[in-house]
Amino acid sequence: MKQKISLFIIVLFISCFSVFAQTSKLNYNFTIYNSGLPSNTIYKILCDKDGKLWLGTNKGAVKYDGNVFKTFDTSNGMAANNIVNLFYQPKENIMWPLTYNSKLIKINTKSDGIINLKSKEKIVGAIMYGYKSNNSINFITAGQNISLQGKEIKANRLESNFFTDYLNTNQTPLPFFYKNLFNILSHADITKNFSLNKKRVFAKNSTRLGKYGTILLKNNIFIKQQNKIYQLLDINSFIKHPDCFIVDLEIVDYSLYLAISGTDGGLYYAKDFFKNPKNATFKLISEKGSSFSVCKDKVNNIWYTINGKGLNVITQPDLSPYVYSLLKLDNIEGYDQIRSINDSLVAINNLLESKFILLNTNKYDIEPQNQLSLNLAKTGFLRTFSNLAKKLEKDISHDAKVFFNNNSIEYYTDEKSKKILIDVPASAIRKGDYYHDKVIFSTADDSVYVLNKETKKIDLKRSLSPLGTINDIYFHNDSLIFFCTTKGIFTSAIPFKKIHKLSSKIVNKILVNDNLIYFLGDDGLSYSKYNTKDKIETIFSPAFFTKRFSIIDFDLTKHNILLLTDVGFMSLDKKIIDQKPTPIKVNLEKIILKDSTIYVNSNLIEIESGKSSQINFLVQFLNPENNSFVKEYSLSTTSDNWIPFKDNSFLQTNISPGKYILKIKAIRPGKNEEAIIKYEIIIKPSFWQTGLFLTLLIAFSVIIVVLITSLILKSQEKKTLKKIALEQHIAEIENRAFLNQLNPHFLFNALNTLQDYIIQKDTHNGIFYLQRLASLHRNILDFHLKPTITVSEEKNFLEKYLYIQQKRFSDKFSFTINSDREANQLKLPAMLVQPIIENVIDHGFANQDPDKEVNIEFKEKNGYLQIIITDNGNGCLEKILPLKEGHALYIIKERLYFINIKNNTHTNSIDFKANHPKGIKTTIYLDL
Structure with missing residues (x-):
């Protein structure tokens, strides 16, 4: 019987009309x-x-x-x-x-x-x-x-009545359409009153098809709902100019947007049009001009066009899809606690008036008939929530069953309440929570007590003053208790021997739900995943919105986050946690000078020096939460010097002529995300800087140029003659190097070796040897026609040459030729390395000592070619240095010297060093 009475009272309360609170959207x-x-x-x-x-x-x-x-x-x-x-x-x-x-x-x-x-x-x-x-x-x-x-x-x-088929097939029911507010018309009425022209049904200002199954006929909008046609509006009620007509429309919540073309055209807006169409006022919210289309995106930003002005967007931060209900209270003073009764009922407590409001949040908007203004009710089910209004309460447990007063603790069940009296000798109770039979609470001296709920005795007392003043306590389970203090967020377990600091973030309240930990601080609502408690991310911050407000308290239901703010009640869908922030979008819209405006459409901006005394840069942000961004700019010729700015503009004065780099940076706090845009600003010199002085400078410059040109021509003539002589000398050096390779002694010795193969009747090796010898001399003739060859070609040549020399000396020495992959395609002068090898063999390997070897390496070093020839022969530096004119090694040094002169460089060189324990190491550096 008592349950039926309680249920009747609840139904009665929910059906009552309350004047205590009124609904309205935040006016951004x-x-x-x-x-x-x-x-x-x-x-x-x-x-x-x-x-x-x-x-x-x-x-x-x-x-x-x-x-x-x-x-x-x-x-x-x-x-x-x-x-x-x-x-x-x-x-x-x-x-x-x-x-x-x-x-x-x-x-x-x-x-x-x-x-x-x-x-x-x-x-x-x-x-x-x-x-x-x-x-x-x-x-x-x-x-x-x-x-x-x-x-x-x-x-x-x-046919002219085609709109009948269109309306029948393109109906979009609007859940908020109040049919009694609009006039009903028949197809016959429309055809008769608007006299459609069969030949040109789409003549200008005649017939158009719109969104939501609408028809635009002669500046009237018609819509079919529930098999009836309604007239939404007539443009003549707010625009009198004859050339204006409706082109497109959009609906957001109860508001109507119209794209209108014509002299007085643009984007027009009527707030709450579908609630009160007769008294709704249309106002122009864009610049004047012909607007051809309007559309809302997924987050209800409004995009529209103005002919010749590109694509425009109106951001409305209060229309976030996750902030789906908002109640603005007449007088917010005194409301400081919010608790969810279930998924649809919310209690908001007012301590000053000993009252609370019970809200039904099932609907998209909270209507007055869904609000309750209740005096203290002592009836069974509501008793727990009526106790929210007691003035003496210091804190309430996370499930609203345990209440903490100055020196007492009260525990309530659904049917009855029982009071636990406790004497706290130190000081008054401040914050507390409970789990099963344990109650934990803190006192004004920052001591923490653990109370046994059944025995009503204190089992433990600890001083946690080093943690700071405790703002909130959340008793999650036997092994985890959260403490929010003025020094951060801490976790521990009874008996508090090990205390872990979770974060330095200062928060006022904490709740745990669905493996997520929610924190309420002065900067808004944030959360952390239970298994990564050290990573705290912002969910919802007042800084995201144009209008500033503060969050007083919050609570959780299965699907929603309930917020009590100083401007009213909000409900957020928990899906907001998974919502990824849109990329930061920022650009420089225009530059306002004293007497003109520059609209920015490229990254290069030129400004006359005479107009640079005062330059105002106007920046665009296409993110609704841009007010929370950290904004900086840098205008310099060299390094960045970041300067913070507020709102959407910054001012520069008296900029000297020159080239500058402008950088604009936007940083999203708490997300480690930033965007930087870059522009080149050129401040042109004034006209007086390029007048008579410039003319005289040009005349003087012409004279100087003539004199310098004359000197240059004479110098060029000398250089040309010198170059011709140099090229002749280089040709002589190259010819001498070539003739050196055709040394008759080498050919004679090579033929003697071939003769030995013939005498020994070693036909196989003799033929192979002859092929190598012929190929070698063919290479020598080919190389004479080339100024340079590749490392790969040089390796191939040296392998043949060393093979012939090896057989000539009856395999008394060995050789290796190696190269880097990067070096194979590098260039070097033809026949450059062979004279060095010949000198090693003829002089270093002259005696009959065994185990002689010569090693050749080609390496790429920072774009240069490095050639290293090492041997263990009997040669010594004293016999080589200084190089004698006419010697093969001297010719190599001359070739490198003249290459340096020709290329105007000093990087080509040859160097000789002793190779330990014996022999010589020759290093050549080439940069062709």
């Missing part, structure tokens, strides 16, 4: 930004289900993903680039650009693939509208209704 001011694309005429804007914007423009179909504008060339000629409208099929991921030249085109919004559909039937005129009817897709021109079933296209004559 619109923030308008221009996002570029000014050279396109944008006829239509649509948002696909992935949140990307699609634009129909005179230069093709354009997709905007928030960062990049991508244009789809859908034509073979310029005419098809004129996309006059768009039709979207979200389930099929198909976007139809409607063309001016009667072509049917579809784009897959996922893959961006383009398909052109060919029609056997003739399509006449621009394809202006599309809609779906049963199993077909219909497209409308000025005189035809084109039906597409699969790939078959049929074209029928368009």
